[in-house]
Amino acid sequence: MAAATILVVDDEQNILTTVSRALGLEGYAVEVAGSAEIALGKLAKQTFDAILLDVQLPGIDGLAMLSELCERGISTPVIMMSGNATIETAMEATRRGADDFIEKPIGSDRLVLSLQRSLEIHELQRENRELRRRYDFGASLLGQSPAMSKLREQIELAGNSNASVLILGERGTGKELVASAIHAASSRADGQLENLNCAAVPEGLIESELFGHEAGAFTGATKQRHGKFERASGGTLFLDEVGDMSPQMQAKLLRVLQEGEIERVGATTTIEVDVRVVAATNKSLQAEIEAGRFRPDLFDRLNVVPLKIPALRERIADVPLLAEHFLALACEVHDRPEKVITPGAMRLLEGYAYPGNVRELRNLIERLVILTPDKTITEAHARALLPIGTGETVGSYFRPETPLREMVEAAERDLIGRALEFRDGHVTKTAADLGLERSHLYKKMRALGIRKTGSE
Ligand SMILES: Nc1ncnc2c1ncn2[C@@H]1O[C@H](COP(=O)(O)OP(=O)(O)OP(=O)(O)O)[C@@H](O)[C@H]1O
Numbered sequence: 001m002a003a004a005t006i007l008v009v010d011d012e013q014n015i016l017t018t019v020s021r022a023l024g025l026e027g028y029a030v031e032v033a034g035s036a037e038i039a040l041g042k043l044a045k046q047t048f049d050a051i052l053l054d055v056q057l058p059g060i061d062g063l064a065m066l067s068e069l070c071e072r073g074i075s076t077p078v079i080m081m082s083g084n085a086t087i088e089t090a091m092e093a094t095r096r097g098a099d100d101f102i103e104k105p106i107g108s109d110r111l112v113l114s115l116q117r118s119l120e121i122h123e124l125q126r127e128n129r130e131l132r133r134r135y136d137f138g139a140s141l142l143g144q145s146p147a148m149s150k151l152r153e154q155i156e157l158a159g160n161s162n163a164s165v166l167i168l169g170e171r172g173t174g175k176e177l178v179a180s181a182i183h184a185a186s187s188r189a190d191g192q193l194e195n196l197n198c199a200a201v202p203e204g205l206i207e208s209e210l211f212g213h214e215a216g217a218f219t220g221a222t223k224q225r226h227g228k229f230e231r232a233s234g235g236t237l238f239l240d241e242v243g244d245m246s247p248q249m250q251a252k253l254l255r256v257l258q259e260g261e262i263e264r265v266g267a268t269t270t271i272e273v274d275v276r277v278v279a280a281t282n283k284s285l286q287a288e289i290e291a292g293r294f295r296p297d298l299f300d301r302l303n304v305v306p307l308k309i310p311a312l313r314e315r316i317a318d319v320p321l322l323a324e325h326f327l328a329l330a331c332e333v334h335d336r337p338e339k340v341i342t343p344g345a346m347r348l349l350e351g352y353a354y355p356g357n358v359r360e361l362r363n364l365i366e367r368l369v370i371l372t373p374d375k376t377i378t379e380a381h382a383r384a385l386l387p388i389g390t391g392e393t394v395g396s397y398f399r400p401e402t403p404l405r406e407m408v409e410a411a412e413r414d415l416i417g418r419a420l421e422f423r424d425g426h427v428t429k430t431a432a433d434l435g436l437e438r439s440h441l442y443k444k445m446r447a448l449g450i451r452k453t454g455s456e
């Protein structure tokens, strides 16, 4: 492993010299800064493994610098140093995220010990985050169908490389989930996964969003801000809805992908970024290219490894597993006791085409949980909630060369029959569901030849 690089910030030259020497002897690489401003400048270009920070500094002082680090999302461990610290200052520093507090004159043993401990803790936290992410990944991308197993294999393979991945799939198939799985399976899992919805970036803000800006770059830019590329550096940038990107944004994106460097708006220097791009769309990019709406050169950059997520109707075998998973989840979220789905209800769920894919199944199960007070979700419950157009559709009541009255009667007979079944034959409840007087429902039942099976 390369030597850890430490940034030492102090306005006293002799402290910089002694601390650098002490750390150098222990094998650390050291950078020094005479003020917080200089240190922040360095931090904007480079990452450090730890920061040693004096409390009293001209300009931005140590405590203000801690807040600034927090605001910029820099989570490098910080050890504070002070000549005449009060307990209050030390506590305030800890509150603002400092790891440790050392009094001057600085003993090199104490310094090295504190630094080692701090680096160790941060490494453990990093491992912990990674383990949790891997666990989430394993738990969340469900499905045992051959199509899903193949997809999982492809994710592992793609994760192992640095190549751009283009995820293709209909709405609700799990594109975002797959993107985070690729990130989690990659050597960049430790870095950031940044999401950018390409369809939702206002035209005027594209550059600032992608590349960030310097303070004062334009009206309203009061502070320096890192853009998506900079934040995703060392990690993954997920470009969602890539098929809906404006031509302007396509041009800008293509340039960064080609050059691997960015310029914050209002900056005079360029910054190298090391970003792995994963893009997703539910559109056919080929069709978009043919229509002149998508750049073929950008397509080539994004489409190094295409990953197609099959629609849920093409892997119906996954429905029971997903349904059980969403059932347990919904019961927990809505604070309902555990429920079960009968085999008949499950068969019905397996028979539906799910134009909205996994998200639609999730919503459907959630609705079933909310609307079914019983512990058991039956076929009748499921049938009542499945959207019209599934199973026997309105269309299937059509009979060629048949009077309308007969077709409507057949539909009514079926619908009333199902509504009764849903209420276990309870006529009063069914009548209320259907918005009919109880006597009117009885009359209809008689006329349609529906026999009363339940109570009342
Ligand atoms: N294989 C899966 N296992 C478990 N949950 C899944 C799976 N696929 C999708 N989901 C869940 O379905 C929902 C939709 O997934 P996601 O948002 O990733 O889809 P998407 O393809 O990005 O949708 P859209 O095109 O609408 O943006 C989420 O709640 C997600 O957790």
Ligand SMILES: [Mg+2]
Binding pocket: 175, 176, 240
């Ligand atoms: Mg999505």
